[in-house]
Amino acid sequence: MSEALGIYNYWIYIILMMIGFYGVIAKMNLIKQAIALGLFQTGIFLFYISMAVVDGGTAPIWTTVGDGSEKFLGPYDNPLPHVLILTAIVVSVSVLAVALALIINIKRTYGTIEYDEIEALERQEGGNDA
Amino acid sequence: MAWNEIVCAVLLALGCVFSLAGSLGLLRFPDFYARLHAAGKTDSLAQALIFGGLLFVSPNWGVSFRLVAIALLLLFTAPTATHAITKAARIDGLPPWTKE
Amino acid sequence: MSEVLLIDSVLLLLVTICAVAIIEVRSLYAVAMLTSVYSLLMALVWTNMHSMDVAFTEAAVGGGISTILLIGTLVHTRRDEKPAKRRLHLPALLVTLLTGGALIYGTFDMPRFGDPNATIHHYRVPEMMAQNVGFVAEVPGKQTPPEGSCRRRGWCRRSIRTSRRASTPSTPSTPRPSTPSTPSPSTPAATPPDDFNGHVPNSVTSLLAAYRGYDTMFETTVIFTAGVSLIMLLRRPRRRDEEEDAGAPLRGQVILRVMTKLFIPFILVFGFYVITHGELGPGGGFQGGVILATAFILYALIYGRKALFRILPSKVLDVLAAVGVLVYSGTGFACLLLGGKFLDYSVLNKASPGDGEALGMTLVEYGVGITVCTVMIIIFNQLAEEQAKAS
Numbered sequence: 001m002s003e004a005l006g007i008y009n010y011w012i013y014i015i016l017m018m019i020g021f022y023g024v025i026a027k028m029n030l031i032k033q034a035i036a037l038g039l040f041q042t043g044i045f046l047f048y049i050s051m052a053v054v055d056g057g058t059a060p061i062w063t064t065v066g067d068g069s070e071k072f073l074g075p076y077d078n079p080l081p082h083v084l085i086l087t088a089i090v091v092s093v094s095v096l097a098v099a100l101a102l103i104i105n106i107k108r109t110y111g112t113i114e115y116d117e118i119e120a121l122e123r124q125e126g127g128n129d130a
Numbered sequence: 131m132a133w134n135e136i137v138c139a140v141l142l143a144l145g146c147v148f149s150l151a152g153s154l155g156l157l158r159f160p161d162f163y164a165r166l167h168a169a170g171k172t173d174s175l176a177q178a179l180i181f182g183g184l185l186f187v188s189p190n191w192g193v194s195f196r197l198v199a200i201a202l203l204l205l206f207t208a209p210t211a212t213h214a215i216t217k218a219a220r221i222d223g224l225p226p227w228t229k230e
Numbered sequence: 231m232s233e234v235l236l237i238d239s240v241l242l243l244l245v246t247i248c249a250v251a252i253i254e255v256r257s258l259y260a261v262a263m264l265t266s267v268y269s270l271l272m273a274l275v276w277t278n279m280h281s282m283d284v285a286f287t288e289a290a291v292g293g294g295i296s297t298i299l300l301i302g303t304l305v306h307t308r309r310d311e312k313p314a315k316r317r318l319h320l321p322a323l324l325v326t327l328l329t330g331g332a333l334i335y336g337t338f339d340m341p342r343f344g345d346p347n348a349t350i351h352h353y354r355v356p357e358m359m360a361q362n363v364g365f366v367a368e369v370p371g372k373q374t375p376p377e378g379s380c381r382r383r384g385w386c387r388r389s390i391r392t393s394r395r396a397s398t399p400s401t402p403s404t405p406r407p408s409t410p411s412t413p414s415p416s417t418p419a420a421t422p423p424d425d426f427n428g429h430v431p432n433s434v435t436s437l438l439a440a441y442r443g444y445d446t447m448f449e450t451t452v453i454f455t456a457g458v459s460l461i462m463l464l465r466r467p468r469r470r471d472e473e474e475d476a477g478a479p480l481r482g483q484v485i486l487r488v489m490t491k492l493f494i495p496f497i498l499v500f501g502f503y504v505i506t507h508g509e510l511g512p513g514g515g516f517q518g519g520v521i522l523a524t525a526f527i528l529y530a531l532i533y534g535r536k537a538l539f540r541i542l543p544s545k546v547l548d549v550l551a552a553v554g555v556l557v558y559s560g561t562g563f564a565c566l567l568l569g570g571k572f573l574d575y576s577v578l579n580k581a582s583p584g585d586g587e588a589l590g591m592t593l594v595e596y597g598v599g600i601t602v603c604t605v606m607i608i609i610f611n612q613l614a615e616e617q618a619k620a621s
Contacts, residue, residue: 008235010337012242016249018330023253025326026319029311031258031303035265038296039249042272046242049281053234054351055344059280061511062431078351079433082281083442086434087449089287090516090602093296094456097609100303101463104613107307114312203496210489217483 009050017043028115030106034099041092045085052081134186141183148176161227162219170212177204235343237278245271256311262300269293282512283434286504290520295606298527302613429588430509438514439591443573446594447558450601457551457605464612483532490532497525505599509591515598522599523606535614544611547604554601561593 016039023036060079103113110118155168181201188194248268255261269292276285341348430436438446505518530538562573570577575590577583 007337007340007343008239009242009343010340011334012246014330014333014337015246017333018326019246019249019253021329022319022322022326025322027253027311028314029258031300031307032253032261032311035252035261035300038265039252039268042268045272045284046275049276049279049284050343051348051350052281053279053344054346057280057344059282059512060433061282062433075346076433077280079437081350082284082434083437085281085284086287086438086514086516087446089284089291090520091449091452093291093299094453094605096296097299098456098459098463100299101460101612103307104303105463113307117312206489207493210485213485214483 010047013043013047013050015043016040016046019043030103030113030115031100033115034096034103037099038092038096041088045088048081048085052078054078138183138186141179141186145176145179145183148172148179152176162224163216163226166212166216170209174205174208177201177208234278234280238275241271241275241278245275256313258304258307258309258311259301262297262304265300266293266297269296283432283514283517286512286517287520290517290524294524295520295527295610298610299613302610429584430591432509432511432513434512435509435514435591435595436587439509439594440573440575440587443562443594446598447555447562447573450555450558450598453605454551454555454601457608460609460612461548464615486532490528494525494529497521497528501525501599501603505595506592508595509588515595516602518595519599519602520606522603523610526603526607527610530610530614535611538607538611542607544608547608547611551601551604551608554597554599554604557597557600558594561590561597565590 020036020038020040020043023039024033027033027036054075054077057075057077060076060082062076106118107113110121112118112121149172152169152172155172156165159165159168178201181197181204185194185197188197245268248264248271252261252264252268255264269288272292273285273289276282276288501518501522503518504513504521505515508514508518526538526542561575565574565577566572568577573590573594575587575594577586578590579586
């Protein structure tokens with residue numbers, strides 16, 4: 001039971017990543033694609049944070065107990081993945097913002113944000129040129 | 131079990147009951163305004179009960195102060211948010227539900 | 231089975247349902263709300279895994295800023311996704327199933343969740359933590375090893391040994407201090423090597439600003455670049471009169487106006503607290519910057535962007551975004567000028583290197599905070615400007 005639950009977390013991260021992956025491939029709406037990319041990223045974040053957990057560990061803030069005579073609260077989770085993901089989350093919102101700005105420009109140019117409609121418009125224009 | 135833990139447990143359980151009632155109302159009430167009413171009202175009381183319960187087991191004054199601050203923040207912001215959502219729906223022209 | 235896993239399994243189930251809903255729901259407004267819910271659930275998951283800083287960031291960024299950005303975009307694109315011809319995209323499903331299967335096959339080799347003997351907790355980590363402190367012996371410019379530093383080094387090794395021992399079932403009940411072979415962790419020398427003599431107890435911040443200082447500097451630059459790209463993509467030459475009618479304030483919303491006025495000072499104080507308090511507890515430049523930005527965005531939403539421009543003209547915002555990066559790299563150069571290495575904060579205070587480290591980290595966090603805050607406001611402004619033109 002414990003063994004099966006031991007890799008449960010990793011399975012969820014794969015499932016989340018694959019939901020995002022499916023969204024990126026299958027959805028034609030560009031905003032939906034940007035959000036699906038975010039889901040994919042969150043899957044990876046989950047993977048990293050899951051790796052940092054130690055049995056019985058606490059948050060990696062060195063806390064002293066009592067009068068500060070350096071008695072530590074015991075095993076800590078690994079702080080390094082936390083640092084990686086902390087910055088990655090803020091970068092992911094920047095990525096989202098740039099994607100949204102591009103989508104707005106696409107809407108301005110083509111009047112639609114559906115991928116297949118844009119493709120149809122492109123083909124039409126190409127046909128007119130030839 | 132110390133007396134403060136018992137008080138804490140009772141208050142937490144009460145908070146959970148109110149929270150559950152709110153969720154039930156959210157699912158069962160007929161229209162948008164009624165649902166929001168259920169969720170907003172019960173949540174304000176539920177969070178007050180839960181933070182009040184936690185107050186009894188807080189280890190020091192710092193934690194107590196933080197708990198009171200969070201409870202006050204929620205007490206002010208949650209009804210404001212409910213009000214804003216309702217007003218937005220009203221301006222958007224969503225008619226309230228009437229019994230025919 | 232630990233309680234972490236128990237709560238985790240419930241939360242992750244909710245997260246997965248939420249993710250499926252995000253992909254399947256067609257109303258894009260509902261999707262924006264669902265992503266906000268998804269982020270809050272994720273913040274709970276991070277808290278459950280004791281990753282407070284990440285939870286903080288996720289709640290502020292995912293629950294707050296990205297929802298505003300999404301809604302700001304939806305206003306002038308479209309409300310609904312076009313109905314798909316087929317419900318299920320078969321090639322995509324096949325590809326995802328194959329990839330997912332391969333990845334799941336890979337997980338069977340992974341160490342168990344929470345295993346203290348996993349490689350990630352041992353390979354290089356103890357050395358890394360010792361380095362991070364700044365008393366690597368015989369390196370010029372670094373802090374001289376304080377008394378008993380060899381014992382400090384021993385802390386890392388001991389912590390591993392004790393965690394190993396705690397994990398082995400043969401001696402589970404042995405209390406750590408009573409083992410005679412290792413000095414008891416309650417002796418004064420047993421400080422963790424990267425808390426800078428108690429100045430920086432939050433190891434996430436000390437790793438962020440010291441061990442991975444270069445990386446964080448360029449992450450800040452990435453955010454700055456995102457702000458610049460938004461300006462390049464969306465800002466158009468603006469006539470003077472256009473800035474005048476930028477965004478009308480909400481009239482007749484007395485409750486909202488009063489509550490906003492009441493809460494903005496508290497939000498600002500909290501934001502500065504989070505930035506300044508970053509090395510003592512959860513928090514830091516990224517989270518605090520986002521919280522500060524929400525105060526300004528709230529002000530712009532309720533009182534109109536004209537009022538925001540009155541206190542923060544867009545020229546000032548553009549300059550401030552660069553100033554944040556400059557504060558970060560400037561701190562690094564200050565360390566160079568004082569005879570240390572780039573971003574080696576211990577030279578900032580020769581008398582007490584621990585204080586110097588804490589000072590350097592606070593400066594760096596403020597740099598990050600300024601950039602993050604202003605870039606978030608710039609992004610919001612650009613999206614809202616678009617909106618004002620569309621209407």
